[in-house]
Amino acid sequence: MRMKVKKLVCPQCDTEVEGLYNLSLLSSLTPDDQSFIVDFVKASGSLKEMASQMKLSYPTIRNQLDEIIERLQKSK
Amino acid sequence: MTTSELLFNPYKRYAGLTSLAAGLIIISLTALITSFGETHLDGVIDLHIGSGVTFQMAIAEGLIDFVSMGLFLFIASLIVSGSHPRAIDIFGTQALARAPFLLAALVNLLPKQDQVIKYVEYKYLHSGDVVELGSMDIVVFAFAMLVTLLCLVWMVALMYKAYAVSANVSGAKAVVSFVAALILAETVSKYLISSFIL
Numbered sequence: 001m002r003m004k005v006k007k008l009v010c011p012q013c014d015t016e017v018e019g020l021y022n023l024s025l026l027s028s029l030t031p032d033d034q035s036f037i038v039d040f041v042k043a044s045g046s047l048k049e050m051a052s053q054m055k056l057s058y059p060t061i062r063n064q065l066d067e068i069i070e071r072l073q074k075s076k
Numbered sequence: 077m078t079t080s081e082l083l084f085n086p087y088k089r090y091a092g093l094t095s096l097a098a099g100l101i102i103i104s105l106t107a108l109i110t111s112f113g114e115t116h117l118d119g120v121i122d123l124h125i126g127s128g129v130t131f132q133m134a135i136a137e138g139l140i141d142f143v144s145m146g147l148f149l150f151i152a153s154l155i156v157s158g159s160h161p162r163a164i165d166i167f168g169t170q171a172l173a174r175a176p177f178l179l180a181a182l183v184n185l186l187p188k189q190d191q192v193i194k195y196v197e198y199k200y201l202h203s204g205d206v207v208e209l210g211s212m213d214i215v216v217f218a219f220a221m222l223v224t225l226l227c228l229v230w231m232v233a234l235m236y237k238a239y240a241v242s243a244n245v246s247g248a249k250a251v252v253s254f255v256a257a258l259i260l261a262e263t264v265s266k267y268l269i270s271s272f273i274l
Contacts, residue, residue: 057088058092059162063159066244
């Protein structure tokens with residue numbers, strides 16, 4: 001079961017709102033996976049571009065993406 | 077990249093066209109050396125001392141071995157992989173996986189390898205001419221056999237890793253499909269080489 005957020009705080013005016021809020025699906029991923037997704041979006045979804053930037057092979061990058069997709073499907 | 081990765085999983089960095097180009101260079105160099113060393117690569121995982129090996133014959137053997145393995149692994153990947161394997165990755169990484177046979181071919185350039193075979197044929201099969209061998213010849217032959225065997229194990233390990241990375245498969249599914257593809261590729265390559273090359 002995924003955690004929920006109970007309190008939201010504004011860092012500027014310290015306003016606090018209490019409730020029960022859903023976390024985004026992406027927040028269930030590890031920081032490394034989240035960083036991968038950000039890089040993927042920055043590379044316009046091009047695995048070839050990502051592989052070139054990260055100096056890794058195309059299948060290595062594609063396999064990482066497949067693993068993240070699998071984790072997202074499990075945490076749904 | 078660590079030494080261990082370079083030796084057993086270069087595919088983390090190199091796949092596709094890069095590994096295909098490197099692999100084809102390695103296959104060509106291996107063919108050149110086996111034509112000098114009178115060695116046949118007459119099957120995906122075969123290396124036998126022979127005679128009358130020309131460069132054309134050696135390159136044809138190397139290409140048949142590589143294409144057979146790549147083809148059956150690609151078919152296997154289409155059946156068992158839940159991902160989207162690319163033919164260029166399967167063939168490219170399989171070409172690079174043949175690198176250990178370059179070392180095996182070099183070791184088999186050591187002198188009198190064929191003489192030991194002839195000696196065994198004469199002594200135990202009672203065929204051919206009398207061959208005199210020194211103890212050093214036996215030691216050199218044993219060394220070449222050991223290195224060849226290690227290169228074979230290394231090549232199969234590389235072939236498996238190449239398949240696992242390129243097709244994104246693991247566990248029993250990967251092992252069973254790899255072994256099935258290897259058996260089929262070995263059978264087909266041996267048949268093609270014995271029918272059209274030798």
